[in-house]
Amino acid sequence: xxxxxxxxxxxxxxxxxxxxxxxxxxxxxxxxxxxxxxxxxxxxxxxxxxxxxxxxxxxxxxxxxxxxxxxxxxxxxxxxxxxxxxxxxxxxxxxxxxxxxxxxxxxxxxxxxxxxxxxxxxxxxxxxxxxxxxxxxxxxxxxxxxxxxxxxxxxxxxxxxxxxxxxxxxxxxxxxxxxxxxxxxxxxxxxxxxxxxxxxxxxxxxxxxxxxxxxxxxxxxxxxxxxxxxxxxxxxxxxxxxxxxxxxxxxxxxxxxxxxxxxxxxxxxxxxxxxxxxxxxxxxxxxxxxxxxxxxxxxx
Amino acid sequence: xxxxxxxxxxxxxxxxxxxxxxxxxxxxxxxxxxxxxxxxxxxxxxxxxxxxxxxxxxxxxxxxxxxxxxxxxxxxxxxxxxxxxxxxxxxxxxxxxxxxxxxxxxxxxxxxxxxxxxxxxxxxxxxxxxxxxxxxxxxxxxxxxxxxxxxxxxxxxxxxxxxxxxxxxxxxxxxxxxxxxxxxxxxxxxxxxxxxxxxxxxxxxxxxxxxxxxxxxxxxxxxxxxxxxxxxxx
Ligand SMILES: Nc1ncnc2c1ncn2[C@@H]1O[C@H](COP(=O)(O)OP(=O)(O)O)[C@@H](O)[C@H]1O
Ligand SMILES: [Mg+2]
Numbered sequence: 001x002x003x004x005x006x007x008x009x010x011x012x013x014x015x016x017x018x019x020x021x022x023x024x025x026x027x028x029x030x031x032x033x034x035x036x037x038x039x040x041x042x043x044x045x046x047x048x049x050x051x052x053x054x055x056x057x058x059x060x061x062x063x064x065x066x067x068x069x070x071x072x073x074x075x076x077x078x079x080x081x082x083x084x085x086x087x088x089x090x091x092x093x094x095x096x097x098x099x100x101x102x103x104x105x106x107x108x109x110x111x112x113x114x115x116x117x118x119x120x121x122x123x124x125x126x127x128x129x130x131x132x133x134x135x136x137x138x139x140x141x142x143x144x145x146x147x148x149x150x151x152x153x154x155x156x157x158x159x160x161x162x163x164x165x166x167x168x169x170x171x172x173x174x175x176x177x178x179x180x181x182x183x184x185x186x187x188x189x190x191x192x193x194x195x196x197x198x199x200x201x202x203x204x205x206x207x208x209x210x211x212x213x214x215x216x217x218x219x220x221x222x223x224x225x226x227x228x229x230x231x232x233x234x235x236x237x238x239x240x241x242x243x244x245x246x247x248x249x250x251x252x253x254x255x256x257x258x259x260x261x262x263x264x265x266x267x268x269x270x271x272x273x274x275x276x277x278x279x280x281x282x283x284x285x286x287x288x289x290x291x292x293x294x295x296x297x298x299x300x
Numbered sequence: 301x302x303x304x305x306x307x308x309x310x311x312x313x314x315x316x317x318x319x320x321x322x323x324x325x326x327x328x329x330x331x332x333x334x335x336x337x338x339x340x341x342x343x344x345x346x347x348x349x350x351x352x353x354x355x356x357x358x359x360x361x362x363x364x365x366x367x368x369x370x371x372x373x374x375x376x377x378x379x380x381x382x383x384x385x386x387x388x389x390x391x392x393x394x395x396x397x398x399x400x401x402x403x404x405x406x407x408x409x410x411x412x413x414x415x416x417x418x419x420x421x422x423x424x425x426x427x428x429x430x431x432x433x434x435x436x437x438x439x440x441x442x443x444x445x446x447x448x449x450x451x452x453x454x455x456x457x458x459x460x461x462x463x464x465x466x467x468x469x470x471x472x473x474x475x476x477x478x479x480x481x482x483x484x485x486x487x488x489x490x491x492x493x494x495x496x497x498x499x500x501x502x503x504x505x506x507x508x509x510x511x512x513x514x515x516x517x518x519x520x521x522x523x524x525x526x527x528x529x530x531x532x533x534x
Contacts, residue, residue, distance in 0.1 A: 009423055011409050019406075205400075300360070300361070
């Protein structure tokens with residue numbers, strides 16, 4: 001009996017248990033394609049998260065020093081109206097603090113227009129009261145009504161308050177961003193589960209052979225998880241790359257309130273989408289493993 | 301799990317019953333395979349030979365009674381425990397069962413991979429083994445391209461590559477001509493001389509008669525769910 005040349009023998013690769021599962025057509029490409037599509041969407045969801053966070057942060061800063069009340073009154077009534085206004089503000093829910101600006105502060109505000117030597121105490125300059133809202137905010141209309149009754153010279157100036165509902169909207173958008181990411185991960189998991197189940201069913205015989213020759217469940221599972229993990233990662237990497245390019249190509253506008261054109265990554269934020277392929281691989285690994293172990297429990 | 305020495309019982313079935321549905325196929329059966337023994341399991345088709353082997357390699361658990369493999373009750377083994385026990389049992393399945401897209405050499409070497417051994421270091425052994433079963437020229441073939449006898453020999457090679465303590469062969473000469481079945485028998489006889497414990501299920505009485513010339517084999521006949529010892533006088 002002649003012996004084959006040992007050097008020419010094809011050997012199973014112990015580290016590549018995945019050769020054990022034949023390369024399958026459609027499920028494999030579906031995994032790559034869906035991973036790419038999901039990663040592409042995930043890039044936009046991430047960009048949305050960052051954009052809304054930036055927006056909410058910036059506007060909240062502006063909101064923190066929000067409203068002012070301007071009191072114009074004959075000088076003999078001024079002190080009384082300021083006091084009345086402060087009393088009203090004290091009793092108004094939603095106001096964290098209120099304070100009348102002193103002469104020095106007022107002078108500083110007017111300095112750009114009138115120079116440093118403005119005799120503020122002799123001029124009929126309105127008094128300013130600064131209001132700091134608490135997070136719930138106050139009801140501007142009812143405050144106006146009360147002020148009209150108790151300090152007719154007081155005018156509530158809340159020009160930045162219109163942004164409050166927008167901040168709430170930004171918060172809601174951020175929640176939607178997270179929800180979108182969760183749904184994307186869930187869809188990927190569902191699709192990989194389907195593809196892995198199809199592959200497990202198609203390779204029932206391979207699984208039986210492996211068990212027959214003493215393969216542990218982890219060995220059999222690895223044959224499937226390696227494939228699906230690598231496919232999902234490759235697809236997601238491509239999808240992420242295309243998504244990042246697409247985000248980079250969104251036209252910029254200089255305006256700080258132009259939310260739509262702010263859908264972008266800034267600086268270190270560009271690193272965040274790089275996690276998408278890893279998370280896709282992680283998702284594919286665990287869904288495939290769970291599907292494989294569940295399938296294996298049906299045999300002994 | 302203990303390392304079985306000569307004379308130790310490697311696989312023992314005590315008062316084992318098994319039924320697929322309502323009808324009991326195996327009822328109150330006792331069997332013990334001592335280390336180094338050679339048994340034929342015979343009986344008409346459908347008498348439960350394959351089922352009995354599956355009980356031995358723990359693909360099935362008895363509906364009643366106990367199967368002990370290497371001194372451990374099969375019912376107490378978890379799935380990894382079953383896998384480890386099977387790495388010490390060479391199984392020749394009735395339908396051979398290969399991974400069809402891999403080559404014969406990869407299939408034969410697969411148990412090494414499965415057991416976490418590096419197949420690279422076993423090239424010499426694999427070449428030797430393929431020559432021994434007469435498949436030198438078919439190392440790169442895919443299993444579906446092999447003839448019945450070649451498949452049986454490839455299955456036997458895979459069953460012994462881990463140098464297992466026990467070999468369970470289900471109809472190893474199933475669809476094989478006379479000359480080939482003699483050759484397969486001689487391979488099994490050689491394994492027996494190396495001290496392996498061997499159980500061969502077959503309905504091929506000619507094979508059993510022929511084996512008598514080479515070794516002391518016990519012949520068990522499965523009938524109506526029980527084993528009858530046919531001695532060695534067939
Ligand atoms: N998975 C199964 N489910 C139901 N019945 C089975 C199954 N496997 C085998 N049988 C039945 O059990 C009987 C014995 O089968 P088997 O052990 O293969 O016998 P043998 O190997 O001696 O021909 C047969 O009647 C067969 O139809
Ligand atoms: Mg059978």
